[in-house]
Amino acid sequence: MYKISFGCLLLIAATFVNGSADIQKSEMRCGWFSNPTPANASLHDRDAEWIIGVQGGHQAEGDWPEFGPKQWIETNVHYGYGCACLKVQVDPETHRVIEIESAKARPLSACRSDRKLKRWGFK
Numbered sequence: 341m342y343k344i345s346f347g348c349l350l351l352i353a354a355t356f357v358n359g360s361a362d363i364q365k366s367e368m369r370c371g372w373f374s375n376p377t378p379a380n381a382s383l384h385d386r387d388a389e390w391i392i393g394v395q396g397g398h399q400a401e402g403d404w405p406e407f408g409p410k411q412w413i414e415t416n417v418h419y420g421y422g423c424a425c426l427k428v429q430v431d432p433e434t435h436r437v438i439e440i441e442s443a444k445a446r447p448l449s450a451c452r453s454d455r456k457l458k459r460w461g462f463k
Contacts, residue, residue, distance in 0.1 A: 364429035366441055372451055372462040373405055373424040376416060383426055383437065386456040390430055392437045400428070402440030411445045413462075421462055423451035 371385030379395035381404065393399045405424040414420040427441040451457050 364431075364438055366427055366429055368425060368427050369430075370425040370446070370450075371423070371454075371457055372421055372460055373407075373426075373445075374421040374462070375404070376419050376421075378419070383424070383428075384457065384460040384462070386454070388435050389460075390428070390435050390437050392440070398436055400437040400440055402428075403443060404440070405443035405445045407445045411448060413448070422446075423448050 369383055369385045369387075369390065371383055373381065373383050375381045377395065379393050379399065381392040383390045383392060391398060392404070405422070405426065407422040407424075412420055412422045423446040424443060425446060426437070426443045429438045429441070430436065431438055451462065
């Protein structure tokens, strides 16, 4: 049998009451997935730009969406952008994606027809 100190119980209870940076709620976010250069990626949705990866820095856990030829616009050799939905855990303060739980490419028309995504300038 294990003994847990009263202080340890308080710490555990405080974590559940106040939340923890390690415990994130999953969100579905859809918008423009941009991969302009190696290891740099973001998702631009209705709310913000969410940083997925920065070359030499932050990289979210999980797999990026796989795009077919008609779902991807090349802007720099094979780098570019497409439309996608990602189930993610994010840090709302830094706008970083912590983990990608699932990712699905969408037709470009889905993002092109969303008026709230036009502000990002993708076509």
